[in-house]
Amino acid sequence: MPKILNFALFVLSLLARLSFALTWFCFLIPICLVVQALKGTVTTNILQNDNFLVVSAHLHLQQTTIEHFPQYLYAGLMSVGAVLAVIGALYGLKALIKILMNIRQRQYFSDENRRLLWTFIVAQFYALAADPFIAGANQLARTYLGRVNTGYFDGTWEDIYADLVALAIIGTIYILFCSATKIKREAELTI
Template sequence: MSKWLKIGINVLIMFLRFGIVAGYFMLIYPIIYLADAFQNHTTHAILNGSDFLRFSNNQQATLGAVKRFPSWPYALIMSVGVVLTVWATIKLLKALIKLLSNIRDQNYFSTSNELALITIIKAQVMMLLGDLLFASGNQLSQSWLLRVNTGVFSETWETCFHDVFQIIMLAAIYETYRHAMRVKAENDLTV
């Protein structure tokens, strides 16, 4: 393996570690959502937040819709979504670090790589669940208050479809790797 490739992998691992730290900081979002709901600020935050855009200037949410907006369900849906997504992201980044470390150490065929791939698939499934919750929450703000979330957790139903596609791709990669492991084991036992 070339020296530059090793340096590149090390830099990438360093950035991924920063990503894990940033992931832990993201856990502050559920507290914000719940605090807004507790103070009855959820609708205010959506209607006046810079992350939420109007459909058009001609359309406004009715006063009744603003009053009846399900703040607590919205806060709970978004909070659980954040926790699931952050947990999945941290798991995914740790597995990716494991995979990259093994590549750097030229340890291409090992059970730890297989386990890391399984972890990545599980994390992706958790992300799908998180994105389903975000899509539900964002659908609420869109339907009741006519505001489209364009901020951090702006996932839509389309994102969920992409997640499913990614799970299928990762499962295919995992299956191919498992087959490669079997071929390697057979090759190792050929004298």
């Protein structure tokens, strides 16, 4: 294997490991949301947070609108969505790390890589499952408070379609990989 490719795989593996370690901290986000809901500060946080942009028609909100914002529903939806998204990201990163290690060891068409590709599909299902929760929570902020989330977990309903397309692409790659592995096995048997 050329040195530049080996070095690139090493760097990618290192970045994936770092991302995997840092992604665990994202589990703090749902905890913070639940604490904010229990304190009753979810609405204040949304209104004062720079990650939520104001929709032009909602420059001034009535106090009753602010008081009737469903804080617990928002925190619950966002927490469930965040947990599912983080689990999906962890599955995907773990599979990526192992695939990169296998490529560095020149194990290309192995059963382990097939299982790891299946893990990518599972990770994408988690991302797809997170989308309605995150989009629903963000829809609440937009409808009640006229704020659009541009920070972490800023998903919208369109993300469902994007994740479905990504799932179809990953599924196609998985099917092609399984076919290539089968052809390789048959070629080894005939020799």
